[in-house]
Amino acid sequence: MTRIFAYIVHKAGVADDSAAELVAAAKMIDDAASPTAILTGYGTELDTVCGSLRDTYAEIWKVAKEDLAYPNAELVRKALLEVLPQGCILLVPHNHFGIDLSPGLSIKMNAAFVSDVVNIESIKGANLKLVRQEFGGQLSAHVRCDVSSGAVLNTRPGAFKPLEGSALNGLVLDKSPLVGALTTKRHFVETIVADAGGVDISKEPVLVSIGRGIQERDNVAIAQELADTIGAVVSCSRPVVDAKWLEKSRQVGTSGKTVKPKVYLACGISGSFQHLAGIKGNPFLVAINKNPKAPIFQVADVGIVDDLLEFLPELTNRIRESVLSKR
């Protein structure tokens, strides 16, 4: 069976959640497989991450180079080419880094490439059957990928549920000597951290959206807490902006922003036509509204008739608890 590698994204010594998800994905390709983690970086941070992966990966390949201290996809690509064996399958999370890295890497590896994979169904010989989504998530598609000369597969973060209970005692191997001097025509300069005001809701995959039901400015914090807990962003309908409880950049609707999230929590939003018209791509829509006759319930996927001012805080707490219990 072809060797499966998982590229580990990490920051400040902590591995990204996708690290565990990639193991699950690898198992779906071949349940007997023992994927190898591969990561690039430098210094103690890299070592810390490697250490943290020993539970979930049997083998961890580390490429430590000063040039790779910041993950510049151009450099990472070159490094990986020196290390990865011919014909292997590499799993990468489909995020801002994976989008940057993988397509070019697949060409250099002369391997097939499939992006944003949400499910892996089967493998017959060298034909891997995958599931992707198209049209902003409105439809799913079965995709066949010929992995005979290897493949680079970008998996959608959150699509593959990490497996329970593994206690491997992974081995960390230093593959740095295999990599020579790295040059690139793209140089990292710096990172500009976003200030809180610079939120672009139209790019967010998960939105906690509030409407008039939030009732007053002070209650907006309830939605913000939920959003922070699940890594989402708060958006809103027009009345909230008019009341100046949130800035205009948060508004969803015909005279606000068009959003294409995967999940949309409509809290205290009645579901006016002008608001709904700003939601494209048929997301999973959860409506929370104390009025059972609110029009939003006609278009939502799931409805909850309850007072959002009480429901949301409880939801937030419960999620926090479940996250803590996972760790």
Place this chain on the structure above:
Amino acid sequence: MGAAFLSPEQATYWFIPGWWLFLAIHVLGLTCFGYIVTKRLVPLVQGAPDFRFDRPWLRLQKVLQFWLGQWKHPRYKFAGILHILIFAGFIVLAIRAFAVLLLGAQQNFLSQSPPGMIGHWYEIVTEYAATVVFLCMVVAIGRRVFFKPARYAVPAKYGKGHDADAVFLLALIALLMIADSLYQASRTASLVQQGQIVELPAMLSLPWFIRNVLSVTPFSTLWNLYRGAYIVHQLTFYFLLCYRPFGIQFHVETSLFNIFFAKLDRGTVKPVKWDVSDEQSDQLKSLGVKRFEDFTWKHMLDFYSCADCGRCSDNCPANAVGRPLSPRFLTIKARDYSFEHYRVFGGSDGDQPLVGNIYSQDEIWSCTTCGACEEECPLLVEYIDKIVDLRRGLIDDGNVPQTLQRPLKALESRGNPYGKLEKKRAEWVKAAEFRHQCDVKILDESEAAETLFFVDSITSYDDRMQSIGRATAKILNRAGVDFGILGTKEKDSGHEVRRFGEEMLFRALRDDNVQAIRGSGVQRIVTADPHAFNSLKHDYKNLPPVEHISQLIARHLKSGQLHLKPVEDQSKVYAYHDPCYLGRHNHIYDDPRYVLDAIPGLRRVEMKRSRDRSFCCGGGGLMLFYEPKEEQRMGVVRVKMAAEAGANVIVTACPCCMANIEDAIKVAGLEGKMIATDLAELVEKQMTDNGPQIKPQLVQKQNELATVAHSS
């Protein structure tokens, strides 16, 4: 001296013979004026053509009504009456002024006024006229300096205030009156002192006061005052004449022409270029107004004619809610631009883009084309055509806010601004309960009807507004009207598309609709959407007659075909909000009120701003998609007006108004205290049953309708 005064032309001024001096001043003054006016006409000659010479009798009528009759002035009572007095005084005095001036140029002009009784009354009238004008100047100056009416204020971003200049001009006119009266009174005083019988000035007139003051003044002083007053009068007259074209007072000269050439056809928008046909305009390199020279000569004349009275901006809803648009300054800035770039002394340079220079993009997109400004302006200055032309320029250059690009693109590809499928345009007729209560014909090869119910986009696709469509259909049904809808063949009327400057897209929509309408063979069109109504009536050509549903209902009530039952809830107080495109643009104020008053027991109040002073709800069509910069929403201001009038129900007759007002009720925090209803929805609710109660078979129903149609 001893004898009577010489005529001024016979006097000598510092060794210069009077008549020579005055002739020289005449020639100089008129030449100057002529030169200045010629220079002022330079940009107009370069401006775009404008066909304004048609229907001269109708134009003359307008001159009599609005220029001579000062028809719009009393809308602001105090200032209006003041101006009417000043205007009347000017007309009277103009005749006298010419006479007096001519006097000075002729050596042997002995008589100053017509003989006999006419002369007597003429003297009196002119004396009072001068007095009235003088008093008005004093009041006007006082108003400017002490009371400072809000609409005269100049916000900092538009520069410094205009008060100093205004007071200066008012003072000069006052001086003119004094000079004239002094000239007259000093002569009379000298004659009286000599014991001659002479006609005294009219009682309590300005000359009368001055004569009394001068009654014991020495003769030689009087002589000097006499000669001095004459020349001051002449110099002041010519100074004013030549100064007026440099400011807002130019309206004194241009107002007559501005009103003669005013737009006659309400409701529609000017073509892209008057001298270019629709087909040819496809080939034009540049559409719309981008530079000052792209304005038509009449629009430039508008800029000259603005009297800076501020009535337009005072009534402009965009201005009231803090949008960057102020019609008054739209005009003043353009005028200042033309003064700066087409100089009287010196050359002209021009050709700079207007937007980004004197105008901002937001300013131009902020207008809802409600027409309040045009309704108010006493000089009939036009605004909507200019805004549309400026928008055409922006569209041509691709400068369109992203919020408007989406609905425009959707209109192009789907015929509606929401981007919804064409085939779902008539889905609203299939709503569960409604389907059984009312059958709506879709006009195609198999179905025909006498009347077309043009639904338009918002009523077809917006879940809330669909109920207006259903209510209208039920009313038509009950009224025995044989009607149908175009269904999927209907496209957006394009009313806002045109007014937002996308002329080509408008034509595409219009042509498709016209084809569908003609193909259906209908004899009449009715709609519940005032935007569609206005477009079909004025923008479209060669269509069967178009009506708004309120007109139809009123007619059927008067003829007894429709009956309305009394209101049940006595606590409801109704206020009717005049939609801009039903009311102001089309003068339909009474029919909707008649309908409401025909509901027994309905308590109705009028809002402070109603009928032609109605306050725009926020705009319809594409305006519902635009994201303006404003301090509050127009709808909120309107809803508060309704509450102030004591109403708890706002009735409107436009789905766009409904969208804005229902939203505003929530934003204003009046949910539960105020509701909004459409006129059609209300009528449908209150209609009495005078038709069969059971759900009829389709065929039976058509027969009944046919019977009713033939008998009505």
Place this chain on the structure above:
Amino acid sequence: MEILVCIKRVPDTSENEIELNSNGNDIERDDLVYSVNEADNYAVEEALQIVAREGGNVTVVTVGSDEDDESLRREMAMGANRGVLISDEAFSSSDGKGIATILKAYVQQEHYDLILTGVQAEDSAAQIGGMLAAMLDYPFAALVNSIQVMDARKLKITREIEGGSKEVNEIELPCVLSIQTGINEPRYVGMKGIRQVASLNIPTLGLSELRVDASAVGEFAARVKREDYFVPAMGEGAEILQGSREVIIEKLIELMRAKGALK
């Protein structure tokens, strides 16, 4: 600066309801409105703005069929100087690598300083730009949301990374960039503009003109193939969750996790 923008004509997801056709092998295309892929449109606008500042030309190219002519024209109405249609029977059913191979052949016949693509199209593959760059050995950056020309050979760009933060890079020309939506405000293309470009010439380039190896493109060369479309099983309407608040919360958390809302 000579800029090439690779565009794609796609069904407009905001104005269409995407449904399966009766065979289940494709979407129902009868009622669809097509337009230029949104991200590609932003890329063209960006190219036009760069050229307005620095001088140069913008060329738009697409790999497709005759129907794609209208998309090229729309971008030319927006201001692109030249449009090129790449079309050949042999190219149909190419996978991402095949398309990139075709584009590479075209690029090598011309001279471009900068190549732009949109981040992703309706298939969310987000691959062409990166593949093309690797084939050409040009540096690449994905998710670019600002471009500044430093000099004739270098750009300063920022990339969109998590949390709305930006990664600043310097990149040498020639390079390939994939452009994220929101980088600018694309100008409006009115009906007048579209009519005026209706008669402009758009050359079509095929297999022979591009000198592409036929075995590297097309159906048989493709290693990634979409087999069908399907709708994953979901409930109808709004399923109103029943039970006590705790029960509902648990159900909701599970659903959110399944949909990827919880990390």
